Amino acid sequence: MTHPRTVLLGVERLGEIGAFVKEMDFNPLSVNFTFAIQVMSGMKKSNWERKMKVFERLGWSEEDFLSAFKVQPKCMLVSEEKIVKPSILAKCPNLLLYSLEKRTIPRCLLLRILIKKGLIKEEPGLFWMLNICEKQFLEKTLIKYQTLFLKY
Known part of the structure; x- marks a missing residue:
């Protein structure tokens, strides 16, 4: 309960x-x-x-x-x-219900980097970006482009 x-x-x-x-x-x-x-x-x-x-x-x-x-x-x-x-x-x-510090800001920053690097052509919608679970978000962003991040 x-x-x-x-x-x-x-x-x-x-x-x-x-x-x-x-x-x-x-x-x-x-x-x-x-x-x-x-x-x-x-x-x-x-x-x-x-x-x-x-x-x-x-x-x-x-x-x-x-x-x-x-x-x-x-x-x-x-x-x-x-x-x-x-x-x-x-x-x-x-x-x-989402934390600005723990969810919203980090996801926005990561997507901004991917967009600036030309890896993502279209900016994803706010609802999609914040509503998908952590595992899916990481798979579609960080893990998918991990070689780029390993260079830095």
């Missing part, structure tokens, strides 16, 4: 959260329904509303927000500083 505090909620509070999540049209049999309940149970209503307002200030409609929350309920757990370009996040809310 990753969130034992959910079990410790009172029956009434858990029922309120379940009803609220169900109103958002989550499938009660899906894993995201469970994640949504976990997120909601670990967050005060005031924090929820504050984060919703951050998304609204960025131009998100309620529909955009609910769409992102349905795809990735944990997007509400990230800090306000990680909430950036709304059009990108609405399409792929998982981007909020």
Whole structure:
């Protein structure tokens, strides 16, 4: 169990959260329904509303927000500083979960080197570059062009 505090909620509070999540049209049999309940149970209503307002200030409609929350309920757990370009996040809310220092910046730097050296003709899309797993990313970039990197 990753969130034992959910079990410790009172029956009434858990029922309120379940009803609220169900109103958002989550499938009660899906894993995201469970994640949504976990997120909601670990967050005060005031924090929820504050984060919703951050998304609204960025131009998100309620529909955009609910769409992102349905795809990735944990997007509400990230800090306000990680909430950036709304059009990108609405399409792929998982981007909020990635570390800038450990994933985004290193991958961008590596791809920039490969593009400058002419090894990659087309710049890959942001979603592809950040969403593929570490093993696939390394196979398609670093391992594929390892002889170039061994020279330096």
